[in-house]
Amino acid sequence: MRRIPSPRLWSELVKESPTEQFETNSVWSQGATTRRIRRYVEEKQRSERPNSAEMRPRRFFHKLSALGISAALATSWSAPAWSQETIDSDPQPAAPQAPSEATAAQAGDAPTLESLQKRVEELELQQEDQEMEAFEATAGEMTSFKPTFSVYGFLTVSLMRAWISKNNILYNLMHDKLSFAISNVNLYFHSRMTQSLSAMVELYFTFAPQGRESYMPYGRLDTTVTESSTLRQHVLGGVAIERAQATWQRFDFLGVTVGRFITPYGVWNVEHGATVFLPLIPPYVMANHILPNAQTGLMIHGRFFPHSGIYLDYAITAANNRSDVEASLDFSDNKALGLRLQLRYEHPKFGVSLGGYGYWGQVDIQQKEEQIDLSVPTIHISSKSRDKHTELTGALDLVVTGYGVRLQAEYARSLVTYDVHAQRIAPYFDVVFEGSYIPDHVRSDGYLMLAYELPLEKLLGDMTLTPFILLEQSIAEDANKSSNAYDYRAGLNFKPSSYWVLKLEGSMMWAPDSVYLKSKIYYVGAQAAVSF
Amino acid sequence: MHTSHKPPIASLLAAAVLGLAMSGSTPVQAQKEDPYDLMIVCNKAVKDNIDVATVRDLFLRKRLTWPSGANVVPINASMGSKLRREFQRRVLLITDAEETKYWEKNKIMSALTAPPEFEGTLRAVFKLSGSLTYVFRAQFKEGVSRVMFVVPSDEKSYEGGKP
Known part of the structure; x- marks a missing residue:
């Protein structure tokens, strides 16, 4: 007679089921954990269900043992009570047992499927109530907008650095x-x-x-x-x-x-x-x-x-x-x-x-x-x-x-x-x-x-390197062509992180219609820009 | 000569029942609940319905209000957390570094700053009216918030630690 999953199934349950990870993560996950474990065990058993008609009697016990584990796990969360009384053939793992079932088993009065189901539901409800109370207590502060x-x-x-020829009016200016x-x-x-x-x-x-x-x-x-x-x-x-x-x-x-x-x-x-x-x-x-x-x-x-x-x-x-x-x-x-x-x-x-x-x-x-x-x-x-x-x-x-x-x-x-x-x-x-x-x-x-x-x-990685070119025309006064200026630029923008940028840029400015600004002006610049 | 090939009524009914059953079961193929599913949840008082693009806009502050006109208070998980990274990847469609750049840029341009962060996002929306957040299904609790929709997990969801 088997009332809990075999050791192999148990080890798979612990290893494969992601619910195992959640127990330590959240205060309210244990009720869900119980449900998930129960569901997992049932699914696992269904998938392993033999086709042979002679194996049918085992289904009932599988289901019963799954519920037994679920109930026991749920109980152990609130009041640990470890017992191996119901394990008759497999010494491991040590499955927790609900006190009522354990007592019943000791008394030779085996729990029915209905009683186990009822007990699991009671425990889940009790657990959810406790979780909700804890949740409300910690969520109380976040009730309004904070300036x-x-x-x-x-x-x-x-x-x-700029380079300006001597025949340009901007030389030395x-x-x-x-x-x-x-x-x-x-x-x-x-x-x-x-x-x-x-x-x-x-x-x-x-x-x-x-x-x-x-x-x-x-x-x-x-x-x-x-x-x-x-x-x-x-x-x-x-x-x-x-x-x-x-x-x-x-x-x-x-x-x-x-x-x-x-x-x-x-x-x-x-x-x-x-x-x-x-x-x-x-x-x-x-x-x-x-x-x-x-x-x-x-x-x-x-x-x-x-x-x-x-x-x-x-x-x-x-x-x-x-x-x-x-x-x-x-x-x-x-x-x-x-x-x-x-x-x-x-x-x-x-x-x-x-x-x-x-x-x-x-x-x-x-x-x-x-x-x-x-x-x-x-x-x-x-x-x-x-x-x-x-x-x-x-x-x-x-x-x-x-x-x-x-x-x-x-x-x-x-x-x-x-x-x-x-x-x-x-x-x-x-x-x-x-x-x-x-x-x-x-x-x-x-x-x-x-x-x-x-x-x-x-x-x-997350750093970015962006070369660019920029062409520009400026007409300050349409009637006065000497003020027309052109600018040709090329540069590199390197962003090591969100907070700072390194820039390198070269430019040639040109005012071809101006008598005084006719010669080209060159400049090279570098910049570190930091946001904080 | 009149020839009738009417199928028996019983056969028709059986076919109809079978068709209904097939139509109900085959395409639906119920989505398996996964602990890594990302649940987009809001304060229970919120009545609006929004899609994933609107959630993206709200968390990037391109949109400030619910469709009904009420203010939205988006609540982020901590930067760098598994939950935040999954939200960035599956909803915002940007990386951690890209989001940081986005906020640095908007901070300088228009003093726009990222939504506030809380470690327990679900707790934050519990009583804060107009709030919106996200949580892994594994951490979700029935009854404390309203689920807007679920962004299902994918293969990458299992990388980089547990929920």
């Missing part, structure tokens, strides 16, 4: 000696106060204006100061507020951001951080500020989901018009308006994104004059526009990614129409050309970048 606050940022260290530079120290403070409300401040620390050169007469700003008590020398720098924004986002389709935010145009401007974008130097479309890189005002934004994997984002911006003080003042009651639309399709291996941003603004840079009449006495402040124009700009961006390839392109075109023409100012020198005014014009910038993440997983 978060985090500080993080990124910094970049660059090493650059643009720094060309091999130099290290701390080009970014950006610090973020971010808090999510509720599930819908968050705030973020991004500060940009810089050594500027240290080393700033001015001409006519020449001077170079030195911000070094000596602390009188310790005689330590410090180079004073500056802090710029890159972003300071509060966002309410209760719904996917509607969010509101107020403060100073990044203009939602293009790819580069939105990627923003040196650890995110591939190349080292921003494109002309950003350097020339054909659109404001950041604005102070209000942005309404959201996202729709037309189909699985497809996202339609929008943003409407209303902000101060551009001026030298636009971060905190606007010289006009009208506000600059913008509309961003972006359609994206994302697949784990492939993605396409097409975006556009339209911007309309009225720039009115006013100059004030004071008139003091000491006889009354009164003071009268008058103001007049020294640059008043309307700008209408459209920008497009495209990103295609797939199988390691990244194709990225941006193009922006702006129509500038003057009411009061601005005087032309010589760059670098900040010298006004008397009698020379900027006419209505169209300006545009565009670039195309092609990058390929080399398939070196076996060699580099």
Whole structure:
């Protein structure tokens, strides 16, 4: 007579059944374990069931023994009681027995199948009750959203060298000696106060204006100061507020951001951080500020989901018009308006994104004059526009990614129409050309970048090595071709981990239509960008 | 001459019963419950139904709310845990390193950060309204959360340790 599985079956049960692993893992797994063991034993026995009719009587005992083991195991979890009373032929393994069965067996009153089943069910229910109590006790703390606050940022260290020929007007004007530079120290403070409300401040620390050169007469700003008590020398720098924004986002389709935010145009401007974008130097479309890189005002934004994997984002911006003080003042009651639309399709291996941003603004840079009449006495402040124009700009961006390839392109075109023409100012020198005014014009910038993440997983693991080329054209003023510039770049982006990037880049800049900038300018740069 | 080849009614009934039985049993081929099955579960108060693509969006914060408009609180397992890696592989379709890169990028771009992590994900969704998480079937407990759907295990699920 056999009431438990054979030793071979038992060893298979322990070895093969994954339930064995769970017993130590979770407080509530033992009830399930009992059920699984019972199921496993039954399945195992069914699969080993002999076809011969003469073996039929054994089925009952197999089933009975399986239930016996299950019941015994379940009982042993709460009150260990080990007994081998029911094992008549196989001395091993030592199967646990429920006390009631053990007692019954001792008394010579063999348990019936029904009584064993009932006992197992009782034990399972009892076990589940205990588990639920334990679960509720440990889950009690996680009942509501907890506000978060985090500080993080990124910094970049660059090493650059330029080569400028002597017949180029930028010779000795643009720094060309091999130099290290701390080009970014950006610090973020971010808090999510509720599930819908968050705030973020991004500060940009810089050594500027240290080393700033001015001409006519020449001077170079030195911000070094000596602390009188310790005689330590410090180079004073500056802090710029890159972003300071509060966002309410209760719904996917509607969010509101107020403060100073990044203009939602293009790819580069939105990627923003040196650890995110591939190349080292921003494109002309950003350097020339054909659109404001950041604005102070209000942005309404959201996202729709037309189909699985497809996202339609929008943003409407209303902000101060551009001026030298636009971060905190606007010289006009009208506000600059913008509309961003972006359609994206994302697949784990492939993605396409097409975006556009339209911007309309009225720039009115006013100059004030004071008139003091000491006889009354009164003071009268008058103001007049020294640059008043309307700008209408459209920008497009495209990103295609797939199988390691990244194709990225941006193009922006702006129509500038003057009411009061601005005087032309010589760059670098900040010298006004008397009698020379900027006419209505169209300006545009565009670039195309092609990058390929080399398939070196076996060699580099999670590290990525991405060579890229970038071609760019900048037309600062369509009526003045001498300002047209071209830039051809090639580089390598090596990302050892998520937190840092090493970049190497070479470039050739060329302004073929300019008398003064006709000779080519070369530069080579390297950068380490780290996020923390 | 009228010839009738009508089959007996009993035969028709038998065929119909057999057909029904076949249609009910053959294609269904009940999926075996596996301890490595990934169960996508949410707080019991959530009434919405979502698919795996939406779960992916929610855990990557591309989507912030349930279809009904209520806020979602995705709860992640600890980074590097077997449960998290299986969720990344079977649902997010990215690796551990790729997810880290994703969050580093979004943190800098738009202050978007990864969902909070809890070691006992099932415990976290028990009382936290709008919460969503995942758990191995082996660790699942009836009655404490609502099962949205199950992502079945595959051969790779058995690599790299027990649930």
